[in-house]
Amino acid sequence: MNQIKMIKVNAIKNGTVIDHIAAGKALKVIDILTLTGNNAVMIGMNLVSNRIGKKDIVKIENRELSKEEVNSIALIAPSATLIIIKDFEVVNKTSFDMPEYVEEHIICPNPKCITNSEDIPSKFYINNAEIATARCVYCEKKYLVEDLRIKI
Template sequence: MSEMELRVSKIKDGTVIDHIRGGYALDVIKILGITGKDKRVMTIAINVPSKRFGAKDIVKIEGRALNPQEVNRIALVAPHASINIVKGYKVVEKLEVKLPETVEGIIKCVNPCCISNSGEPVVSKFYLKTQEPLLLKCHYCGITLDEADILRHL
């Protein structure tokens, strides 16, 4: 076990989100809607040295296996993350994150005049335009959001 891995404790059952771009762990937490108020044990490591990325973040969530929608949401902020499902202290499954074709209800549209911002019961909806660079197009007003817009409107 490397020195980096020794910095965070083992979990028995849960999810390890590894290879998050350095500095983006808190955005991953936010996109999953995790606040810490549910008393779940969670470990966050930020900017740990990584051979592959220079610096990476890791999020370990005890007692929670992510569903496929949650896994794909992570791709919006951490497209190269690996999801490891842990059972009995062992990684039993590895999931790849994949950008969804449509993103509903997670991001707010940047256009204040968009119907999804009008107070009407309209859930925001975006289409994946391009993956690199990440661009989303609003279903309602057609405006394009870039990565910075997405991070600001989570």
């Protein structure tokens, strides 16, 4: 994240706000996003939230999220709210739902999995049971969602 400018303003003109991220997870959310020098980013951590106690928040200028990014963020921050800003106005506000699958951003914990030795993007199907699990499409092993790591 070398080229990311950190800004201290509260409002962004156009872009995306990810609010109500569980405290401590904002940097994981940043790891998922492919950001360029055009995307000013504001990160707030351990802010007081009436809804979830302590929260993190990420604001990204001039950027909307891809479906893959939304799915991966939903996996690590299922309590979060996705807000789209245009001309300083909120034009859309949705919650992140647990996705059916995630692609690219998650590392398969199996060291023998082909996604770890060759340049193949990972893909997991999610079973959103009481304890969510993820099954690797390639090696077919099953993992707890909370044990998965993000590819940086």
